[in-house]
Amino acid sequence: MNGEQSCALSLPLPEDIQKRKWAGDLDGAAEAITRRLKKNLPKDLRDRLELELEILKRLPTQYPYNKAQALAVMRESIGDFTEEELDALDLDGCVDWIYTDAGKRYFVRFHMTLLKTPALALRAGNPVTPDSEWLDPLIERIINEGELTAHIVARAELRVSDDAFIPGETYRAHLPIPADAPQTRDIHLVFPGFKPRMTGGQDDPQRTAFFEETLTENAAFTCQYRFTQIARYADIMGLPPAEALYPGAPPPEPCDLAEEGACFRFTPYLKELCRDVTLGCPTPTDKVRAIYDFVTMHVTYAFVRDYLQIPDLAEYAAVNLRGDCGIQAILFIALCRIAGIPARWQSGAVIAKGFIGSHDWAQFYLEGWGWLFADCSFGGSAYRSGNEIRRLFYLGNLEPLRLVFNRACQKPLTPDKRFPRIDPYDNQTGEIECGAKGFNGRETDGDITLVQLRYDGLDGEDAG
DSSP states (O other): OGGGHHHHTTSOOOHHHHHHHHHTOHHHHHHHHHHHTTSOOOHHHHHHHHHHHHHHHHGGGGOOBOHHHHHHHHHTTOTTOOHHHHHHHHHTTOSOEEEETTEEEEOTTHHHHHTTSHHHHHHTTOOOOOTHHHHHHHHHHHHHHSEEEEEEEEEEEEEEOTTTOOTTOEEEEEEEOOOOBTTEEEEEEEOSSSOOSEEOOTTOSBOEEEEEEEOSSOOOEEEEEEEEEEEEOOOTTSOOOSSOSSTTSOOOOGGGGSOBTTTBOOOHHHHHHHHHHHTTOOSHHHHHHHHHHHHHHHOEEOOOSOGGGOSSHHHHHHHHSEEOHHHHHHHHHHHHHHTTOOEEEEEEEEEETTEEEEEEEEEEEETTTEEEEEOHHHHHHHHHTTOHHHHHHTEEOOOSOEEEEESSSSOOOSSOOSSOOSOSSOOSSOEEEOSSOBOOTTSEEEEEEEEEEEETTSSSOOOO
C-alpha cells in the first residue's frame, strides 16, 4: 500500500465520513471507517479508507493549541498581540485551524507563518530582511560569468527520538543521499557507522541508503557525502544557447506532461486558471513566465500540515493562495503540464547562511535550453522584498547550494516500507520503522550538517 498512498489521496471520502471529520468528530469518523472496512469494498476505496485512518490518527497532533494557548504563543513574540488581531487574521485566511472534540485547535506552526509577515515580524523585533548580503553576490556572479561551481561536503544523521526508541527492535531506516542530477556531479559517500544493506542507484527517483539493524541502545544512521554542484545561467527571455545548458539531462518523457496521483491532478479549476494565466501568451517561454509570475506574485509562503493531510496539493495552493516551497513547486509543475510545458520535481535541501534545510523546487523544459529550474518560494520571497533581479533569476536558475535527493515525487522507496510513510510524496529527512510500528515525524530526528563549502575561483571556504 505504501507506494500507492499518494494515489489513494486523490480519491474522495464518503460524504458522511468527510462531514464527521471537518465537524471535529474524529473518533466518529474513524469508527465509521472501521465499520465500512468490514464490508466488501472496491480496492481503491478500501485503500483510501485505510489511509484515512492513519490521517485521522496524525491530524490532532498537528493542532495542539486552543485559542488561549494560541494567543499565549503569539504573545511570546508580540506582547500586545490581541484576540481581535487573531480573529481578523483568521478571517483573512492567514491562520490554519481545525475542529476536534475539544473545540477549535490551531496549527502547531501557525505563529511561524504569521511572524514571517513584515508587519508582525517588525513588532516581534525580528524584521524580515532579504538575503541580499550573501545571496545577491552569488546571483550577480552567475549572471555575469555565466556559471558557478560549488564543492560541498555534508553529513546526514537519522535516528529515532529517545522517547520513541524501543530496545531490542530491528530498525529499518531510509536515509536520503545525493542523486545524480543535471547540476550534480562526482558524488562520493562514506558511512562512518552502520553500513547500509543497500545504496540506491543514481537513477532512483528517491535515492536513499537503506539500513537494517537490531539496536539495544539508540544510535544514529549516518552518511557523509561530498559532491560538485554546477549552476549555469539562463535568461529564458533571450536567445537559447547553441546546446542545452545541461546536455546530460535525459529528454522529456510522457510522464512530464501527465496527471499524477494527488499532486498533479488537472482539476477543472486548475485548467481554467491555466487558461486565464496564459491568455495572450504565444510561446512556451511566454507561458512559463506567466505561470511563474502568478505563483510568485499571488501565492504567499505558509507553513502547512503534513502533505499526507492535503489532497490535491496543486489545487490547495491555487484556491488558498498560500503554501510552502513544495506546494508552490507542485502548483507550478501542474500549471506547466496543463499548458503543454514538460515539468517535473526536484527536492532535497538548500544551504542558506551555512544552515542546511529541507527544500523543494521545480524543473521545466524549453526547446533549445533543455531542462531548467524554477524556485517559486525563493522567487516569491524576492518579490515581497522588492528584488526583481533575484525574482527573475529563479525562473530558469538556481544557485549551486542544493542537495538533490529526489528527482520525482509520489514514488516508492527501495525497498518499500511496510508501514505508512511520514511523507508519501518525497523523502528529505528520512524514514524509520521497526517490526512493531512505523515512526512519525515527531518520533524521528533527521539532521544535515554542512562540513565544507568551496566555490571555484574563490580562495578558501565560504559557507554562505
